[in-house]
Amino acid sequence: MLNLLTSALLLSTASAAAVVRKDYGHDSENSRKINVQVGVRPYYLVEDMDEGSLKRKLQSCSEGPFKVSDFVFAHRGAPLQFPEHTHESYSAARRMGAGVIECDVAFTKDKQLVCRHAQCDLHTTTNILAKPELAAKCTTPFKPASGGKPAEVKCCTSDITQAEFKSLCGKMDGANVNGTTVAAYMDGTPYFRTDLYATCGTLMTHNEYIELVDGWGLKFTPELKTPEVKMPFNGYTQEQYAQDMINAYKKHGIDPSRVWPQSFLPADIFYWIKNEPKFGKQAVYLDERVDTLEGYANATASMPELAKKGVKIVAPAFFALTKVRDGKIVPSEYAIAAKKAKIEIVAWSFERSGWLNKGGEYYYQYVSPVINNDGDMYTVLDVLVQQVGIKGIFTDWPATVTYYASCFGLK
Ligand SMILES: *[C@@H]1O[C@H](CO)[C@@H](O)[C@H](O)[C@H]1NC(C)=O
Ligand SMILES: *[C@@H]1O[C@H](CO)[C@@H](O)[C@H](O)[C@H]1NC(C)=O
Numbered sequence: 181m182l183n184l185l186t187s188a189l190l191l192s193t194a195s196a197a198a199v200v201r202k203d204y205g206h207d208s209e210n211s212r213k214i215n216v217q218v219g220v221r222p223y224y225l226v227e228d229m230d231e232g233s234l235k236r237k238l239q240s241c242s243e244g245p246f247k248v249s250d251f252v253f254a255h256r257g258a259p260l261q262f263p264e265h266t267h268e269s270y271s272a273a274r275r276m277g278a279g280v281i282e283c284d285v286a287f288t289k290d291k292q293l294v295c296r297h298a299q300c301d302l303h304t305t306t307n308i309l310a311k312p313e314l315a316a317k318c319t320t321p322f323k324p325a326s327g328g329k330p331a332e333v334k335c336c337t338s339d340i341t342q343a344e345f346k347s348l349c350g351k352m353d354g355a356n357v358n359g360t361t362v363a364a365y366m367d368g369t370p371y372f373r374t375d376l377y378a379t380c381g382t383l384m385t386h387n388e389y390i391e392l393v394d395g396w397g398l399k400f401t402p403e404l405k406t407p408e409v410k411m412p413f414n415g416y417t418q419e420q421y422a423q424d425m426i427n428a429y430k431k432h433g434i435d436p437s438r439v440w441p442q443s444f445l446p447a448d449i450f451y452w453i454k455n456e457p458k459f460g461k462q463a464v465y466l467d468e469r470v471d472t473l474e475g476y477a478n479a480t481a482s483m484p485e486l487a488k489k490g491v492k493i494v495a496p497a498f499f500a501l502t503k504v505r506d507g508k509i510v511p512s513e514y515a516i517a518a519k520k521a522k523i524e525i526v527a528w529s530f531e532r533s534g535w536l537n538k539g540g541e542y543y544y545q546y547v548s549p550v551i552n553n554d555g556d557m558y559t560v561l562d563v564l565v566q567q568v569g570i571k572g573i574f575t576d577w578p579a580t581v582t583y584y585a586s587c588f589g590l591k
Pocket of ligand 2 (some may be wrong): 472
């Protein structure tokens with residue numbers, strides 16, 4: 181029985197690998213006209229909404245059609261249920277109608293670009309700790325929790341080569357910091373996600389991601405992740421890293437209009453504006469200044485200057501784009517200032533909050549007094565679209581946004 185099971189597993193692994201290869205390369209021009217599936221979640225959320233015209237409108241769209249939309253940015257793929265930045269996660273995002281798919285870009289020891297949310301998250305997003313020969317290469321090898329002290333570990337893409345990276349399996353992002361064994365530490369998927377699809381997610385290099393998304397006829401949003409090692413890294417400069425990411429699209433003959441490069445570091449954005457203007461004019465400045473009140477005020481005040489320096493798109497966490505006035509959700513000062521400076525806005529990240537019955541924490545911090553059920557997320561999305569006028573939104577579960585986008589005709 182065990183043998184049968186093992187060979188069935190091997191077989192399915194082999195055929196999965198064949199599918200991976202077959203998916204690469206160019207599909208027909210009709211590749212965007214796939215049979216988009218939104219699944220049951222949007223219906224659950226719509227039923228959960230408070231009564232009103234928005235709920236009635238969304239109910240009226242229940243039978244589709246649902247279409248691929250560039251409003252829908254797949255945040256790390258579809259990590260509400262699939263291991264982030266894996267072939268399986270990107271495939272799920274595509275099936276759910278995402279028009280733009282994200283790869284967070286980090287570099288390996290041999291200076292190759294791969295898709296990972298952070299340079300040093302391999303211990304929470306992959307099975308590296310279960311592979312002793314690679315775990316030994318981690319910046320901080322695993323030290324179990326003991327005597328009330330949490331476990332310590334740090335494994336970076338720059339600790340291993342691209343070939344070693346490709347030998348890992350993607351898992352759901354999470355860890356039990358109180359784990360006293362590797363197995364206990366790795367068993368930390370947040371309660372509102374699932375391990376159902378976390379058997380062995382196929383990790384992706386940046387080049388593989390480009391070929392995959394290009395073959396689907398979709399668009400790209402690569403994020404140059406802020407290095408967690410001192411730069412230059414063995415002679416590799418920040419500028420070369422920023423340039424290498426763009427070079428990959430040029431090498432694949434991708435039109436810059438299909439690429440939205442992102443970074444939290446203003447210097448990267450200005451580098452692209454100056455040195456790669458066709459890509460730079462679509463660069464997305466990820467704005468985390470809003471995380472403090474003073475930073476929020478500074479960011480709001482800085483919009484005219486950012487516009488003058490050529491920044492065309494800003495992207496804060498979506499909490500910063502709305503607030504509550506007279507019991508209603510309305511655009512924030514930040515959102516109004518960006519619009520006035522003619523800067524477009526992309527928001528992040530929808531469907532990362534789990535249940536909203538207690539106000540929704542980080543992503544709903546400015547509107548928590550009026551948030552008390554999961555359906556309220558559509559009320560917030562509606563204000564972001566109809567009043568703030570966002571260009572797109574990153575989401576951990578593309579279907580939730582695709583349902584809204586198709587209902588309101590957002591291409
Ligand atoms: C870890 O232990 C600390 C201290 O006992 C506790 O506060 C915390 O909730 C625990 N975390 C997890 C993820 O179990
Ligand atoms: C806000 O701007 C002021 C004035 O330029 C500066 O001194 C301060 O450090 C900034 N604060 C933050 C959090 O960015």
